[in-house]
Amino acid sequence: MTSLLESRFSRASSGAFQPERVLRTARLVSGLVLFTFVTMHLVNLSLNLISIRTADAGLEWLMEPWQTVPGTILLYGAAAIHVVLVLRTLYLKRTLKMPAREAAQILLGLLIPLLIAEHVIGVRVYGSMTGTVIDYEFVVRALWIDTPLVGVKQVAALLVIWAHGCLGLHFWLRYRDWYPAAAPYLLIGAVLVPVFGLLGFADAGKVVEGLAPAVRPAGLTIDRIREALATKDILLNTAYLITLVSVALTLLLRSLRQKRERRNQIEVRYESGEIVRVPMGSSVLEASRAGGIPHYSICGGRGRCSTCRVRVIAGEESLPAPGAIEAATLARIHASPDVRLACQLRPVGDVTVLPLLAAVHERTVPSGIRAATPGREREIAVLFCDIRGFTALADHRLPYDIVFLLNRYFAIVGRAVEQSGGRLDKFIGDGAMALFGLETSAPEACRQALNASAAILADLERLSGELAGEIPSPLKVAIGIHSGPAIVGAMGYGGVMNVTAIGDTVNIASRLESVAKEFNAAIVVSDKAVDLSGLDLSGFDTIEISIRGSARPLHVRVVPQDAMFQNGFPTVRSETAA
Numbered sequence: 001m002t003s004l005l006e007s008r009f010s011r012a013s014s015g016a017f018q019p020e021r022v023l024r025t026a027r028l029v030s031g032l033v034l035f036t037f038v039t040m041h042l043v044n045l046s047l048n049l050i051s052i053r054t055a056d057a058g059l060e061w062l063m064e065p066w067q068t069v070p071g072t073i074l075l076y077g078a079a080a081i082h083v084v085l086v087l088r089t090l091y092l093k094r095t096l097k098m099p100a101r102e103a104a105q106i107l108l109g110l111l112i113p114l115l116i117a118e119h120v121i122g123v124r125v126y127g128s129m130t131g132t133v134i135d136y137e138f139v140v141r142a143l144w145i146d147t148p149l150v151g152v153k154q155v156a157a158l159l160v161i162w163a164h165g166c167l168g169l170h171f172w173l174r175y176r177d178w179y180p181a182a183a184p185y186l187l188i189g190a191v192l193v194p195v196f197g198l199l200g201f202a203d204a205g206k207v208v209e210g211l212a213p214a215v216r217p218a219g220l221t222i223d224r225i226r227e228a229l230a231t232k233d234i235l236l237n238t239a240y241l242i243t244l245v246s247v248a249l250t251l252l253l254r255s256l257r258q259k260r261e262r263r264n265q266i267e268v269r270y271e272s273g274e275i276v277r278v279p280m281g282s283s284v285l286e287a288s289r290a291g292g293i294p295h296y297s298i299c300g301g302r303g304r305c306s307t308c309r310v311r312v313i314a315g316e317e318s319l320p321a322p323g324a325i326e327a328a329t330l331a332r333i334h335a336s337p338d339v340r341l342a343c344q345l346r347p348v349g350d351v352t353v354l355p356l357l358a359a360v361h362e363r364t365v366p367s368g369i370r371a372a373t374p375g376r377e378r379e380i381a382v383l384f385c386d387i388r389g390f391t392a393l394a395d396h397r398l399p400y401d402i403v404f405l406l407n408r409y410f411a412i413v414g415r416a417v418e419q420s421g422g423r424l425d426k427f428i429g430d431g432a433m434a435l436f437g438l439e440t441s442a443p444e445a446c447r448q449a450l451n452a453s454a455a456i457l458a459d460l461e462r463l464s465g466e467l468a469g470e471i472p473s474p475l476k477v478a479i480g481i482h483s484g485p486a487i488v489g490a491m492g493y494g495g496v497m498n499v500t501a502i503g504d505t506v507n508i509a510s511r512l513e514s515v516a517k518e519f520n521a522a523i524v525v526s527d528k529a530v531d532l533s534g535l536d537l538s539g540f541d542t543i544e545i546s547i548r549g550s551a552r553p554l555h556v557r558v559v560p561q562d563a564m565f566q567n568g569f570p571t572v573r574s575e576t577a578a
């Protein structure tokens with residue numbers, strides 16, 4: 001079964017034409033073009049804070065490229081593609097029930113053409129038909145003095161486009177390693193760029209109020225101006241009509257398709273007993289939404305986060321093969337063959353599923369209690385650490401003694417983790433779990449985890465020396481380190497709520513700690529974590545271990561108890577060094 005799935009994955013990931021990927025790229029690229037245009041527009045507006053002349057000079061660099069033939073094709077082409085793809089998303093939705101942020105993205109996307117049409121068409125048509133030079137004085141006079149309502153509409157348009165673009169960028173970038181660190185600076189930029197732009201616009205408005213109206217160009221008659229304004233109105237109304245008809249047509253086609261599909265329904269059954277009937281072609285996530293069943297979908301159904309994943313309990317014969325996006329995500333999380341992404345899975349018959357990251361009904365959470373968050377996927381390093389032979393050590397000792405010893409040990413682990421840049425996740429009996437990389441990159445996280453291990457071992461040796469007369473033998477720990485994707489979020493209930501991590505990476509790190517015990521080693525670290533760290537651990541033995549649920553063995557480095565440490569990292573075993 002695994003090899004069957006693997007072959008499906010490799011087939012889906014081959015170089016074959018993948019329309020969904022192409023459309024996603026088209027949406028992204030067109031969005032980036034529009035966002036670049038709006039950013040340049042806002043930056044140009046903010047130059048008015050220096051002077052209108054400076055803003056006019058900026059037009060040449062920032063706005064005129066968009067008025068050339070290639071610039072016009074690029075801008076209008078991007079706008080058209082983006083709107084068409086938003087309409088397509090709307091058409092494909094089996095249910096209009098969706099998270100607020102997704103609804104906001106669609107709504108903002110559809111509002112944009114309606115809001116910018118007046119300004120864009122007005123400036124272009126009036127300028128070309130009357131031969132008027134459209135500079136900032138002209139535009140600001142028109143929007144600030146002559147038609148302030150249109151001015152307000154333009155400000156709203158800029159803010160809507162900006163918000164839509166920022167939301168889109170956030171959803172695109174939020175899983176990048178560098179994003180959490182960059183997010184505060186990007187947020188400052190996201191606030192300052194429109195604020196400076198609008199302040200520049202207001203400043204220019206006040207300056208223009210004090211200027212005499214511009215002299216009408218020689219030869220420009222009132223009739224010609226009326227003709228230009230009438231043409232602008234015709235084009236504007238046509239643009240409004242096209243947009244509204246497109247939306248109406250999309251909704252009409254969607255409801256016709258739904259009518260057709262209603263004759264051909266499937267049942268999505270949940271292990272909890274709920275049954276939702278949806279038109280064939282709906283995704284399992286859409287079924288959950290239609291049935292009001294809580295279902296995590298952190299990436300909004302884009303097939304990237306894997307939080308919507310379900311185990312298929314029955315109805316395997318109704319499952320189409322995973323597409324390229326789904327296959328890639330399932331491969332990334334090493335999903336077992338019966339696991340599928342609910343947002344991508346569109347069964348062609350009845351199925352029974354079990355959502356693997358179970359969401360809670362809001363009403364089951366007592367008010368006043370901070371709800372758990374589903375978290376998000378991050379590349380992190382996880383460290384597990386456990387005292388060796390603690391049970392024997394605790395035998396025949398007073399509980400006070402054990403508490404004293406444990407607290408010294410916990411302090412050593414806690415300090416080492418924090419000073420290395422990690423976060424202590426929890427103590428479990430005499431063991432500890434720590435996370436690295438919540439605010440840094442995966443390579444740095446791996447270096448931090450190895451650095452923390454070295455500090456734990458060194459401090460424990462010191463403690464053993466201090467307690468030499470009190471304990472039968474020096475204290476030893478077994479440490480396991482692995483790096484990979486994990487879901488990180490606030491989990492728990494009520495007052496017991498912590499940011500923690502779950503997933504295969506955590507399980508494997510725990511398994512490596514057990515391997516360290518089996519091999520009487522100080523540290524067992526996966527080759528992946530070593531490679532990411534960039535440290536040279538080639539002096540240590542490599543072994544292969546099996547991991548439950550994975551057909552492939554895992555290569556790990558075994559750092560023995562007598563290893564040497566240099567600059568806070570394991571280097572080589574002592575006899576080699578000697």
Ligand code: FES
Nearest residue numbers: 301303305306343
């Ligand atoms: S919602 Fe993110 S993968 Fe399905």
